[in-house]
Amino acid sequence: MSGTKKETGFTFTIDGVEITAYAGQTIMEAADEAGVYIPRLCDHEGLRHQGSCRVCTVKAGGRSVAACTQPAAPGQAVENETPRLTKMRRDLVEMLFHEGNHLCPICEASGNCELQAMAYRLDMTEATRFPYLEPCRALDASHPDIALDTNRCISCGRCIRASQDVDGKGIFGYVGRGIHRRVAVNGENLADTDAEVTDHAISAEVCPVGCIIRKRVGFAVPIGEREFDHGLIGHDIEEKRK
């Protein structure tokens, strides 16, 4: 690494495609710039990398690493879209479906949902082998403008980081451990916090699923005209290469 200059960067490959990266960049950051999409759910532009969903797992130097947190290394051959990795990512997405209650046909986020879109992208079409955990978590509709249905939460923590780092508020946080770990709010309920519907943490782009719900704006865009009705998740990044 010592021979490369910071300004000029270095190269490595993802599935044989040569990528330029700069010192300190993660594999995913460099890939995004180069127009190579690595699937991800917990990572989101403008937020700290967390590396928790593991959907961005790639093989680098023979090891499995999270592309969102692993620094790119000169000359490294990274595997991204191999059958094995796609299969494991599908398993992870399926785990997230089964951990919560994700009933797409009745969910307002359908069509805009990254979990759903990722399932399509990864071809999650076979009958499931996993059991459903069917949680029963209370709906928090206390706030005048926002509702929270954590049965649909995938613990990506994007709202936590957005609220802490962008809004400077800290409305959300993780509580509990293991399978009981989940996102909770800084108070008795959402109305007890200083959450506002204008917060970045509450915006449509931060919550990838239908957990954070803005009241009175549901179904404004009809099914069929929603974000992922226009293309697979990741197409915006992949189009940079075309």
Add this chain to the structure above:
Amino acid sequence: MDNGQKTGNGISTAICGTAPVSAEEIDAICAQFGNDKHRMLDILREVQDRYRCIAPATMDHIAAATGLTRIEVEGVASFYSFLSLTPKGRVTIRLCDDIVDRFSGLSEVACAFEDELGLKVGETSNDGAFSLEYTPCIGMCDQAPAAMVNDIVLTKLTPETARSAAQALKAGRSPEQLISDRFEALTPSERALHMVDNNIRHAGEVLLGPVPEDAGLAKAATITPTQIISAIEESGLRGCGGAGFTTGRKWRFAASERAEKHFVICNADEGEPGTFKDRVLLTERPHLLIEGMTIAARAVGAREGILYLRGEYVYLRELLLQVLEERRWRGLLGKDILGVKGFDFDIRLQLGAGAYICGEEGALISSCEGLPGEPKTRPPFPVNRGYLGYPTVVNNVETFCHAARILDKGAAWFNAMGMEGSHGTKLFSVCGDCLNPGIYELPYGHTVWELLAMVGGEDAAAVQVGGPSGTMIARDSFHRKLTFDDLATGGAIIVFNGERNVLEIVEYYMSFFVHESCGYCTPCRVGNVFLQKAIQKFRKGLANPEDIDYLKDLSGTIIETSRCGLGMTSPNPVLTTLKNFPLVYSAVIKPSKDGIRDTFDIQSAIDGARKIAKRRSYIFDKDFTQ
């Protein structure tokens, strides 16, 4: 399954049953720890000990005093098993629920406690006097069944001793009085030895034989840090906690990192079920441990150290505090150690609060920082940026003890013991179905047969080497050697005879990993639950031949995508038994007759609908007309 409603936050109705806690008292506790958010675990432990509960209002006060948000405090309070958001009894009895305890009569002991206290396991009495609960391995497998009663430990329990303990507690005796009427008059060391036998069955040359006081430290004080590191490197010493990283390299990396401060942390969070070797070193060789930490501090240039003691070993707290105090007084800790100008080093004791994951290096550092015990993203590695962002050496108790001995006796002396790649001696904590459970210090390289002959376990049918995250082997593998390159172990050797049900053991170990996963990453948090459920299918006789492939496939995903060592090893009980005990699985599987999975239970599937509709099903309830 309980789906995690226990952590309150909006749905918590329970409030500390006792008198409301005054804000001044909470403020005083926070002030005692400098209102430092990095001491959150100490603050919360203190609040829990004093008020038996960390109530929502209390969290608000703690948050205000330490400059955090309440949700951040709740994140810590809800992470550790020994902290509770709902009131616990003034006396909390934690029965060790390890598989070895289960095979040693735990259920009868639990019944005796339940009976005498009028409580079920998991309950707290209405008057707030008692809580009775299960807890994973407390490091007493050589004297199971065991239990913690507040901060004291009861071992070798029988239904009779359990009954008399419960009666005494009900009669108002303190947990300490269960150990001795003159408990207060005993020294910390005597107290520990009254509670727990150390069962040293074989003392080796390095650690448990005669050890001169501080000879290694005296040597280290006369040579340069570089020479210390070279000696450790030449000795071939590798980490004794399980991972086996070369100790000298770790020290060299940390020493070469330029930073304002360096830290040395001792990992005394031995939580791998069946492991209790560090318990014995902490009791019998505490000075050697601190000596080793002090040598490491000189090697890497650290002035501050932390001894992270698992919450289950709280009974050793006074003993260790006394050792630290004595060493300060003798000039072996503090400023200008042994009169060497600028050789300054001191250690604080950090107690854990019931979380196996904190044995993971990054999680242990998180815990020391007052955070939930979640592993950290690597890189950066702790030797580069660890505790509070400073270069940090984290080593196991046994590793530090070895280091001190190496400095005294020389690298060549240590290197000559054991085998190529596995030098020196190792402490093995042996338990389960054998005549002489306890500690054996042996050079690396003995076969499992040889060890079994020593411990009186020749009729073993299975041996779990390295605890649940290690390997379970059958008799056809007992010729294998206990080394890093063959059968690696952090020390745990659990012996099972032919009467034990391998699938029961596997299911227990999976339930342990489910309980102890931190929940940060998807595969470990969710995948292990699926794995546990799949093993339950086998135990219930509902598994199909395809389920064998499912176990392997799911295990593969968990291992390859997990973020830390817990998830990378948690499927091992399943995988190693599939490999070494295939008949155990094939004996209980049966192909489905009609292609429909036996696990699909129509009755439980429609049960919710039945309750909502308040009527039975026309199709599936045979007795509908009745």
